Amino acid sequence: MTKRRRRKVGDVYAIPLPTGKYAFGRAFRDAVIGIYRHNGNALNDLPSDEEYQFIVGVYESALKSGEWPFVENRPFETEEKEWPPPSCIKDKPAGEYAIYYKGQIREATAEACEGLEVAAVWEAEHIIDRIMGGTSWTKSLDDW
Template sequence: MMKSIKRRRIKLGDVYAINLPNGKVAFGRSFKDACIAIYSYIGSSHDDTPQEEDYQFVVGVYDDVLKSGQWPVVDHRPFANEEEAWPPPMCVIDQLSGEYSLYHKGEMRHSSWQECEGLEIAAVWEAYHIVDRIMGNDKWHKNPLS
């Protein structure tokens, strides 16, 4: 018999537990713009949550990943203000023209490669891509500027 997973509403500041293949647990906090910040801290259980707001990376994530219940919400950490709830700027590289843009707070503006250097490439990730990256497999992280 298959266990039913309850779908839920996404709330800014919710902290999700992400079960890893090695038996450990990673955590992610929901941000605006359909993003999740993955904590640097890796815990031993769902109760072993991060004590600091220190993140490995911030990426876009498909809504169904957070709504499915696959990653249970284990905490809620409200943002101090609206500005803090926005993810950092991300880079967009046009595949045809090779031109660079910065994406931040729902807006895109022309940019240079120097401004994009070291930034996350804007993309929306599936759950398994995020788990792979947490586990050290960087095949999904292909920023030619890093």
């Protein structure tokens, strides 16, 4: 029986796409993954830079299921860079905004949240849909 590898910050996972190509995601702190801009033709066709399409929360099951194989660990240059960028929280009923960053939530304005990812944790299929240019992942974001 193979021992499961424990996820570490900097781990890179290959994400099989319906086209037969692979996207790649790098684990940040806070259960977040950065999806590289580069898509490869094979598991070893890895990104050569650290440019991301988007950086979002992902359920741990996406990384532990084995559907996204671990390919390598790329340590971050500094501990500060291990943290994902700030994300936005909106309390729809109250019409209030907040920013989530490094495990902390602080009040914010709608303007301060412009351009930020919504603080959410996504299923694997929604991340793949977003990589492929689909919009099913946005259904829960209606009214944003």
